[in-house]
Amino acid sequence: MSGTSEPADRELIGEIRSAYEGSAGGWAAGPAGVYRRLAVALVGAAPLPLDGKRVLDLGAGTGVASEVLVEQGAEPVGVDLALAMLTHEREQRPPGVVADAQALPFRDGVFDAVVAAFCLNHVPDVVGALGQCRRVTRAGGILLASTFPSDDEHPAKAAVEVALEGFGYRRPDWYRTLKDRLATTSGDAPALEAAAGTAGLTDVRVERLEVDVGLDDPRTAVGWRLNMPHTVGFVAALVPEDRAALHARAVAALTGALPSSVPMLVLRAQVAGPPTD
Numbered sequence: 276m277s278g279t280s281e282p283a284d285r286e287l288i289g290e291i292r293s294a295y296e297g298s299a300g301g302w303a304a305g306p307a308g309v310y311r312r313l314a315v316a317l318v319g320a321a322p323l324p325l326d327g328k329r330v331l332d333l334g335a336g337t338g339v340a341s342e343v344l345v346e347q348g349a350e351p352v353g354v355d356l357a358l359a360m361l362t363h364e365r366e367q368r369p370p371g372v373v374a375d376a377q378a379l380p381f382r383d384g385v386f387d388a389v390v391a392a393f394c395l396n397h398v399p400d401v402v403g404a405l406g407q408c409r410r411v412t413r414a415g416g417i418l419l420a421s422t423f424p425s426d427d428e429h430p431a432k433a434a435v436e437v438a439l440e441g442f443g444y445r446r447p448d449w450y451r452t453l454k455d456r457l458a459t460t461s462g463d464a465p466a467l468e469a470a471a472g473t474a475g476l477t478d479v480r481v482e483r484l485e486v487d488v489g490l491d492d493p494r495t496a497v498g499w500r501l502n503m504p505h506t507v508g509f510v511a512a513l514v515p516e517d518r519a520a521l522h523a524r525a526v527a528a529l530t531g532a533l534p535s536s537v538p539m540l541v542l543r544a545q546v547a548g549p550p551t552d
């Protein structure tokens with residue numbers, strides 16, 4: 276289901292869903308280590324304690340933010356577009372629902388908070404998704420969301436992409452759209468702040484944080500880039516010798532000093548009204 280009316284956007288969401296449906300194993304093996312540290316920083320930016328709170332983990336993926344929330348004593352419920360991401364190691368996961376952020380299947384005000392870790396950067400209608408977050412959160416509750424700023428250029432990104440191109444890789448169209456179109460809102464602090472205001476959220480603040488995610492290790496950096504949903508299928512389809520050669524070439528390309536950290540935008544906002552609990 277999707278709340279987006281534009282056919283091109285529905286098609287985009289379908290392509291994003293398919294990419295993530297094929298990515299759960301890769302995500303858990305590579306990017307999840309990086310995103311776990313980002314989730315710790317995001318949840319740590321909450322303006323109030325989340326213990327005992329019912330929290331929607333929007334775009335839950337393989338569950339790194341849910342894990343951090345559980346460690347803080349919160350009770351998360353995951354939502355994700357891709358069933359495979361949501362059911363990865365599902366015995367150890369909190370409850371989850373497959374849904375689009377733009378059309379959440381929950382009653383008004385049922386959550387105390389929404390945490391959306393790197394979900395909004397995939398959503399064509401950011402105002403619509405933020406409006407849904409506001410609707411399902413009780414008065415006095417909070418929204419916490421992270422995205423990557425569009426000027427984030429960790430050197431591993433370009434170096435690994437050049438290595439991939441040497442084997443015939445080309446960015447999929449959906450990923451180009453994320454970077455070229457959707458990031459003009461999700462990756463721009465003033466635009467993201469304005470979107471949250473338009474969606475009816477209050478006390479909106481967007482801050483840029485630098486988070487140490489251990490990317491100064493070339494193997495970690497290559498594992499991150501080669502297991503992303505826009506690369507993992509291409510890599511898996513290579514014959515084993517080429518896959519090994521790609522890996523070696525990508526690691527060799529990262530010989531200089533690599534930054535250990537990446538920047539992230541953190542959006543904090545409130546749902547207006549006195550607390551209802």
Ligand SMILES: C[S@@+](CC[C@H](N)C(=O)[O-])C[C@H]1O[C@@H](n2cnc3c(N)ncnc32)[C@H](O)[C@@H]1O
Nearest residue numbers: 295310334335336355356357375376392393397
């Ligand atoms: C970059 S991953 C982040 C996953 C997880 N939050 C983390 O930090 O590791 C983005 C996740 O958002 C999900 N997603 C993308 N578009 C979505 C949408 N419109 N509604 C719900 N989930 C979406 C993807 O399937 C994917 O699991």
